[in-house]
Every structure is written in C-alpha cells, then in structure tokens.
Amino acid sequence: MLVSVRDTDWDGVRLHVVSGKGGTGKTTVAAALALALASNGRPVLLMEVEGRQGIAQVFDVAPLPYEERRVAVAPADHDRPGGDVFALAVDPQSALIEYLEMFYNLRQAGRALTRLGVLDFATTIAPGLSDVLLTGKAAEAARRKSGGSQVYGAVVMDAPPTGRISRFLNVSSEVSGLAKVGPIRGHADTVRSVIASPQTVVHFVSLLEEMPVQETLDGIAELQEVGNGGIRPGGIVVNMMREAELAGSKGPGRASLGSKTRDTHALEMALKAAGLGDDQGLAADLADELADEARTARSQRALRRQLGEAGQPCYELPLITDGIDLAALYRLAQALREQGAA
Amino acid sequence: MSTTPAPLVIDQLIDDRRTRIIVCCGSGGVGKTTLAAAVGLRAAERGRHVVVLTVDPARRLAQSMGLTSLDNTPRPVTGVRTGGTQRSGSMHAMMLDMKRTFDEIVESHADPDRAAQILANPFYQSLSSSFAGTQEYMAMEKLGQLRRADEWDLIVVDTPPSRSALDFLDAPQRLGRFLDGRLLRLLVAPAKLGGRTGLKVLNASFGMVTGVVTKIIGSQLLRDVQTFVSAMDTMFGGFRERAEYTYRLLRAPGTAFLVIAAPEPDALREASYFVERLERDGMPLGGLILNRVHRSPAARLSAARSLAAAEMLQGLKDSESSALGIAALRLHAERMRQAESERRLARRFTAAHPLVPVAQVPAQPDDVHDLNGLRLIGAAFEAN
Numbered sequence: 001m002l003v004s005v006r007d008t009d010w011d012g013v014r015l016h017v018v019s020g021k022g023g024t025g026k027t028t029v030a031a032a033l034a035l036a037l038a039s040n041g042r043p044v045l046l047m048e049v050e051g052r053q054g055i056a057q058v059f060d061v062a063p064l065p066y067e068e069r070r071v072a073v074a075p076a077d078h079d080r081p082g083g084d085v086f087a088l089a090v091d092p093q094s095a096l097i098e099y100l101e102m103f104y105n106l107r108q109a110g111r112a113l114t115r116l117g118v119l120d121f122a123t124t125i126a127p128g129l130s131d132v133l134l135t136g137k138a139a140e141a142a143r144r145k146s147g148g149s150q151v152y153g154a155v156v157m158d159a160p161p162t163g164r165i166s167r168f169l170n171v172s173s174e175v176s177g178l179a180k181v182g183p184i185r186g187h188a189d190t191v192r193s194v195i196a197s198p199q200t201v202v203h204f205v206s207l208l209e210e211m212p213v214q215e216t217l218d219g220i221a222e223l224q225e226v227g228n229g230g231i232r233p234g235g236i237v238v239n240m241m242r243e244a245e246l247a248g249s250k251g252p253g254r255a256s257l258g259s260k261t262r263d264t265h266a267l268e269m270a271l272k273a274a275g276l277g278d279d280q281g282l283a284a285d286l287a288d289e290l291a292d293e294a295r296t297a298r299s300q301r302a303l304r305r306q307l308g309e310a311g312q313p314c315y316e317l318p319l320i321t322d323g324i325d326l327a328a329l330y331r332l333a334q335a336l337r338e339q340g341a342a
Numbered sequence: 343m344s345t346t347p348a349p350l351v352i353d354q355l356i357d358d359r360r361t362r363i364i365v366c367c368g369s370g371g372v373g374k375t376t377l378a379a380a381v382g383l384r385a386a387e388r389g390r391h392v393v394v395l396t397v398d399p400a401r402r403l404a405q406s407m408g409l410t411s412l413d414n415t416p417r418p419v420t421g422v423r424t425g426g427t428q429r430s431g432s433m434h435a436m437m438l439d440m441k442r443t444f445d446e447i448v449e450s451h452a453d454p455d456r457a458a459q460i461l462a463n464p465f466y467q468s469l470s471s472s473f474a475g476t477q478e479y480m481a482m483e484k485l486g487q488l489r490r491a492d493e494w495d496l497i498v499v500d501t502p503p504s505r506s507a508l509d510f511l512d513a514p515q516r517l518g519r520f521l522d523g524r525l526l527r528l529l530v531a532p533a534k535l536g537g538r539t540g541l542k543v544l545n546a547s548f549g550m551v552t553g554v555v556t557k558i559i560g561s562q563l564l565r566d567v568q569t570f571v572s573a574m575d576t577m578f579g580g581f582r583e584r585a586e587y588t589y590r591l592l593r594a595p596g597t598a599f600l601v602i603a604a605p606e607p608d609a610l611r612e613a614s615y616f617v618e619r620l621e622r623d624g625m626p627l628g629g630l631i632l633n634r635v636h637r638s639p640a641a642r643l644s645a646a647r648s649l650a651a652a653e654m655l656q657g658l659k660d661s662e663s664s665a666l667g668i669a670a671l672r673l674h675a676e677r678m679r680q681a682e683s684e685r686r687l688a689r690r691f692t693a694a695h696p697l698v699p700v701a702q703v704p705a706q707p708d709d710v711h712d713l714n715g716l717r718l719i720g721a722a723f724e725a726n
Binding site: 022057113161184207211214242243266270273274275288292299322 | 679
C-alpha cells in the first residue's frame, strides 16, 4: 500500500475546490495543485465547470470533451514515479444526460431531449440544478472506486470565482426550490454530504491587492455560513508574487533609508563605486523606484497580514512572466509541495 | 508588419461631444471599474455631464465617489473640479441593483395587480436575483434607461465581472430569447400547440418531455413557471424589443468600446477575442487600454547593466550605501525585465490587431480609493 511519506496540510482531503477572484490565476493554480498532488504517485482528476476550456489552454492541448483525459504526468518524487493528471471539462447538460442514463436508462431520450432544447431549458430554468450537477460530478469522481480502492488519489476542481463560490457549493439551499422528493433531491443530499465533509476543502487564490484580499476574506467567512456546519476552508494561495515581494523583509522596499534625500545620496556613492557615476540623475531616479517599491511593499505587508489573520495556511507562488507552459506548472507545483500544500 | 499601434487618446474621445456612451469591458481583475471611474471623472473635469454606471466597485472606491449603498439611483459625486465657467461639467455615479431594475421593468409593463403577482412568484424571484446573465441584461437595460432619460451627455459603463468578457454582449439576448422562447411557451401551455406542423414530433412525445422535466425540476417549480409565464405573457415581446434597442444603441456611432487589459497573457488573450467579436458585430471599438503598465524613470539603464553593477558592488566592502545600491539595482533590473515582457505582449497584440489604437496607463503604487487617485490615472489620457 502506498503511504505518503511526508505530511501535508491536507492529508485525507479528496476534493480540492479552487476558487479566487477573476484575474488571480485560479486555473493555473488549480493545474499546479493537481500536478503537485499527483506527485504522490496516485492519479488526480482536474476538472473545470465553467465552459471556458481554461485547462486545455494551460496544458496547451485541444479543447477537452466530456471525458476524462490524461493531460500530464507529475514529476517523480525521489524514486517514486509521479501519477497521471486527468482533465475533464464538465458541462451541466452532459452531466444531466449522464445522470438520466445512470438512473433511468434514458440515453436515447437524452439525445431527443437535447435536440429539443429541453435539457438546456431544465438546466437554465431550475435554480441550482446546474450547480448540483457540476458539484455532483466532482463528488462522484472523488468517491469513485474500482476493485475496492479509489480511482483517483484526489480531485481538483477549478471552481467559479470567489463571489459565487458559496452559492455554488451550497447544494442544500440551492435545490430547495426544486423537487422536494425524487431523484435530484436524493442526489443533492449525497452531494451535500461529500461537500460538507472534512474530505472537501476550498482553497482561495489571491493577489496582494485590495479587492482580491477582501474577496478572499469574505469568501472564507461565507463558507462557515453554508448549510448547517459550513464548508471547510482550505489554504490561501498568494499568486503572482514578484521576486521583490517574495524577498519579504529582505526585499528592496525595506532597504530604503527612509528619506529620498538620504537614499539619493547613498545611491550616488554606490553608483560611483559601481562605475555608473557619470549619469547625474540616475541616483534620484533609482531612489524614486525604491520609494515606489517601499510604498507597495508597505501596503502589501498590510494585506499579507490581513490574509494571515484568516488563520488558514498561506502559500506563495512566483509571478511567471513568460506565459504558462508545462515547465512553469511544474515549477509552481514544486513550490506548492515545498510549502506543504500537497 | 507594424508593431507600433496608433495611440489611443482618451481625452480626444471624451472631448468629442458626439461621444455619448463609453463601454469599458475586459476580463475580471484588470481594473475596469477604476478606469471607468477615472474616465468619468476626467470627462466631467473637462466639461462633460457624466454619469458612471458601475456594477461591483471596491468599497473604498465606491465611497470615494459618494456611493454608500447599492440603490440604483445616480448620485452626484462631490469634489469634482469644474474649472472655469466655460466648461463646467458634472459627475454622477450609480451602482447597479439588478433585482430592482428587473422589478422596475415589470412594474412599468404590467398593471399593479399583475405586477404584484409576478414579483411574488418564486420563479421570478430566483430569475431576477440569480439567473446567469440577468446582471448583464440589467446593466444593458439600465444603460438604455439612462440614455433615454437624456439628462447626461456622456454615459460611462463598467461591465459586469463575467466569467468571460463576451458574456455581457450575449447574455441580454440569451435572456431575451429565453423569456421569449418557444420552448418555454410550449412547456407551459401544451394545449396551444394545436396542429402546427413541424411540432408534431414534439407533440407526440410531449408526455415524456413533461414527465422528464417534472422529474428533474419538480412539479412545484414547473407550476411556478407556468403562473409566471401566463402573468408575463403580455410583456414577452417587450423583452426582446428592449434587448434589441440596447443592442442598436451599442452599435450607434456615439458609442465607443474601450477594451481594458492588464499586460498579462490571459487578459490580452481575452482582449483579442473581444476585439475580434466587436469587429465581427460591427460595434464601434475605441481602442485598447493597457492598464497597470510598469515603467521606469531610469529606463536608460538596462537590466543587464544594472545587474552587472549590482554584482560589482557585492564584491566591494560592505557599507550602508552599497547595500542600498545592490537592492536598488536589483529592483531596477527586475522592473526592466517586467517592462520588457509587457512590451513583448503588447507587440504581440498589435501584430494581430494592427489597426486597434492603444493607450497605456501606468501601474499605481497604491490601490486607488479617492478622486485624486482617479485623477492620477486620468493624467495618462492626454495626447503625448
């Protein structure tokens, strides 16, 4: 039996939901997390639910169908080979057809219903139905067994943005307007038990900017309110940090001597020593840059502190300036592993 | 192939009295709301009578514009510098309340009894507060209302934080189609189907269809939908008409779309899609705003020379000034590298869309939450 040799912050978690404000790099982080988890040797399913084909873009593969496809292999961890990362783009209609087929043997009917637009109608009109179908697919994959053992070591969901995440996961109240009894209701109850269990966590991707931080804190608070016992919050991933930010207390923002005149004077001496003394205004310009950085660093420290006060583990990921490719994802996955996220 | 785009001079756009609507769009997190506010303030301070329609502003930004609640009414923004007597402009701002806007449409189209009946319908309530696309639809509806009111000579719209920048163009029609849709009518009023040819197949399997729908969504909801549809019956044509009015408004010559992107691969890819879509639909594209661009006051010192100088200092005796010098030179090198990668991304965009004018707005060291911050952004709008 494979036993993880190292402790991570999320041992025992089967479903990782990744949310974040738009523009924070949610899909990239979800992909990196899937790779990091697969490094433990078990296959991982990475799924997206918003019809954007973001995963296909990140892994640079053709648009994903409604089918679990292998998109990458995690790097080996010492002598243990890495697990496969499978990807799936779920859409409510396909999930509904699959569901009807599973419970009513309605495959043919499903096609006719699609043609007539009935499924589109149902998933559009019924509040919460789409969400239940999407979260339901994640719950099913997380619990799926074959020959007595779990098919996937973990499932990672690239979920809707922070502003919508609580509602998305709040299966019980979502379907309150739907059938009081019957198959969807029963399905919803199963889904809820998976989402509300400690085997499911919701991670938040943030930047050190005011809006994303505020939304992250609001999102974590809202999770506690969902249903009866709340949903377990996961880690906070501070994404796209520049080198200067990652340097933290050793960063250039801290190097400033506190006044522009003093900085300029000291820089003039340093530039002269470095052979750049000819350029008269250079010291003042660099001092401006430093002062800018000091201001940014100050407000970012405050935001970082605010995130810390949420009491959840925080992980920091570097800014990738040259576009996301597989190598960049491996790098981010490695950073997540080193910090104990997987 | 040119990689130098035509400059987008926003001041020219807002000084042109024929510009009546500016739509700020782009993917989430690129600073749309802040830029919309900055464009509005700049235009007001240059003599226009402006209303800014925002959807989801950061609290402090909203407060800076005097918006303390989401009340769906344009509020005057105080602190706008209106300059001399010749050009005295004004600025209003409002936050969209989508449910309220929807309610108002219902109230204006139906007699009080019927309106009350619709507003109380559970299906209407979930439709008006959570239906995907309702926010986009209501933003466009509000835009139409503001334009018809004709109290302002410039309307600046901030588009909703959609999962994709294209949503707000499609959602209104989708919702209009849905409310107006044949299937909706068929499902709730099977009796009217009669002998219409082409629908016989559906008619034959109708029992099966309603059976499945009832299984999926439950009979209570189906009943709510039925009551809703019959109560709304007279309004349906109106929905499509209104959606079409706004769509025409967006294509009119007085409208300009500003596509906003951060100099990052994802945001620019989304901006590309958006530009292509606007062109295909014949929408008037003003240009691209590259927001939060990093610039250095010491750009004459390259990243490579800066790093080399830092290394040289490292070999010298440790002192306060050399430690500061190393930090400053390293920081500068990083800034230069970042600026270079941003320029590369911008060039790539322009190579694909050589005719789209581009404006650049420098990154601000702090988040913007007052009119002065907005003014600093606006300073980038002038010709240079």
